[in-house]
Amino acid sequence: MNLVAAICSGLVLLVTLLYGVVLFFSHSPREPVQSELTYITTSSDYEVDPEPKDLPPKSQVEPLDNIILSVVIPCYNETERLEKMMAEAVGHLRENYSDQWEIVIVDDGSRDGTASFALELAHSKFELQPGELRVVQLVANRGKGGAVTHGVQHTRGQYTIFADADGASKFSDVDKLIESIKKHEHSGESPAMAIGSRAHMVDTDAVVKRSFIRNFLMYSLHTLVFVFGIRHIKDTQCGFKLFNRSAIRQIFPYMHTERWIFDVEILIIAIRKNIPIEEIHISWHEVDGSKVDLARDSINMAIDLVVTRLAYILGIYKDKDI
Numbered sequence: 329m330n331l332v333a334a335i336c337s338g339l340v341l342l343v344t345l346l347y348g349v350v351l352f353f354s355h356s357p358r359e360p361v362q363s364e365l366t367y368i369t370t371s372s373d374y375e376v377d378p379e380p381k382d383l384p385p386k387s388q389v390e391p392l393d394n395i396i397l398s399v400v401i402p403c404y405n406e407t408e409r410l411e412k413m414m415a416e417a418v419g420h421l422r423e424n425y426s427d428q429w430e431i432v433i434v435d436d437g438s439r440d441g442t443a444s445f446a447l448e449l450a451h452s453k454f455e456l457q458p459g460e461l462r463v464v465q466l467v468a469n470r471g472k473g474g475a476v477t478h479g480v481q482h483t484r485g486q487y488t489i490f491a492d493a494d495g496a497s498k499f500s501d502v503d504k505l506i507e508s509i510k511k512h513e514h515s516g517e518s519p520a521m522a523i524g525s526r527a528h529m530v531d532t533d534a535v536v537k538r539s540f541i542r543n544f545l546m547y548s549l550h551t552l553v554f555v556f557g558i559r560h561i562k563d564t565q566c567g568f569k570l571f572n573r574s575a576i577r578q579i580f581p582y583m584h585t586e587r588w589i590f591d592v593e594i595l596i597i598a599i600r601k602n603i604p605i606e607e608i609h610i611s612w613h614e615v616d617g618s619k620v621d622l623a624r625d626s627i628n629m630a631i632d633l634v635v636t637r638l639a640y641i642l643g644i645y646k647d648k649d650i
């Protein structure tokens with residue numbers, strides 16, 4: 329009897345301790361400040377329009393202004409890499425979506441002038457129409473997850489994709505992603521998402537040429553993700569993920585993780601809510617200038633991964649309004 333009591337109190341202590349540790353490492357993202365709910369764009373005479381305008385509100389069900397595709401680009405110090413990516417994206421958007429698209433740049437507290445650089449490109453290089461490129465500036469760096477979470481909730485399109493500023497993914501593959509979720513479309517909510525996958529490339533130059541340590545960390549992360557329960561998705565980390573409006577409404581208001589592991593949290597929420605996920609092979613190439621700091625970020629990623637998973641199990645993170 330005493331033994332049972334001892335085991336029970338031991339277990340209670342352990343769970344309490346675990347709860348405490350997970351709570352300690354859990355994230356609670358801050359609300360956006362007023363200026364982060366506005367954007368800057370170019371004006372009709374192609375001058376940069378410094379007057380900030382209000383972003384569309386969060387829980388919008390229907391697309392606005394006939395926009396089909398919104399592209400969210402999280403940027404942190406991207407003056408070196410953004411131009412090439414934007415050239416590819418703008419070219420494809422103009423050709424395949426005429427004027428029914430927008431690009432939302434979320435400048436995550438860059439200190440190299442990424443925001444004005446993007447507007448200058450929009451103005452003098454690509455000659456974009458007002459509103460086609462919107463720049464949202466976060467007052468302080470939140471991390472890629474924070475920037476993406478904020479950006480995708482204030483887009484206008486029927487579909488929204490987030491894509492990396494380095495142009496590592498071939499932008500025109502977005503059409504394949506959209507095509508793949510159309511079969512899930514039926515009357516009513518029908519949330520759906522499609523994610524780019526590099527899983528077919530693990531044996532090719534693009535991956536093999538990465539440093540040994542980089543690949544070692546990649547495989548360790550894959551193993552950890554697998555152990556922590558995302559089994560049927562081969563590439564969770566690809567920065568090329570597309571959502572329809574109801575998927576955005578069901579996933580992003582509930583996000584917590586602001587750093588690299590946010591990709592996994594998106595998938596955890598989607599799986600918990602039975603949102604269909606299409607994993608689509610895309611073309612992808614390694615681009616220099618990575619913002620991932622291997623030593624620091626891989627430890628943080630491992631912690632975030634375990635914490636995110638346990639926080640849902642322990643009920644510290646919730647993905648429903650109660």
Ligand SMILES: Nc1nc2c(ncn2[C@@H]2O[C@H](COP(=O)(O)OP(=O)(O)OP(=O)(O)O)[C@@H](O)[C@H]2O)c(=O)[nH]1
Binds near residue numbers: 470475494617
């Ligand atoms: N918002 C935000 N975005 C970031 C931050 N760090 C990186 N990014 C963005 O995240 C995207 C991917 O960053 P990369 O540095 O290309 O990451 P990577 O090492 O290439 O990682 P993989 O593409 O997954 O191999 C880019 O658009 C970056 O600008 C950050 O602190 N905040």
Ligand SMILES: *[C@@H]1O[C@H](CO)[C@@H](O)[C@H](O)[C@H]1NC(C)=O
Binds near residue numbers: 423424425500503
């Ligand atoms: C979309 O772009 C591709 C090239 O990536 C092209 O082959 C295709 O015809 C375009 N489709 C439309 C509808 O413009």
Ligand SMILES: *[C@@H]1O[C@H](CO)[C@@H](O)[C@H](O)[C@H]1NC(C)=O
Binds near residue numbers: 405438439440
């Ligand atoms: C971002 O750019 C600024 C200014 O060039 C620099 O001081 C800072 O260290 C950069 N941050 C990162 C993480 O590259």
Ligand SMILES: *[C@@H]1O[C@H](CO)[C@@H](O)[C@H](O)[C@H]1NC(C)=O
Binds near residue numbers: 389572573574575
């Ligand atoms: C996506 O969400 C919208 C809600 O705005 C819905 O009308 C549409 O049918 C959904 N489904 C797909 C697969 O696109």
Ligand SMILES: [Mg+2]
Binds near residue numbers: 494496618
């Ligand atoms: Mg990259």
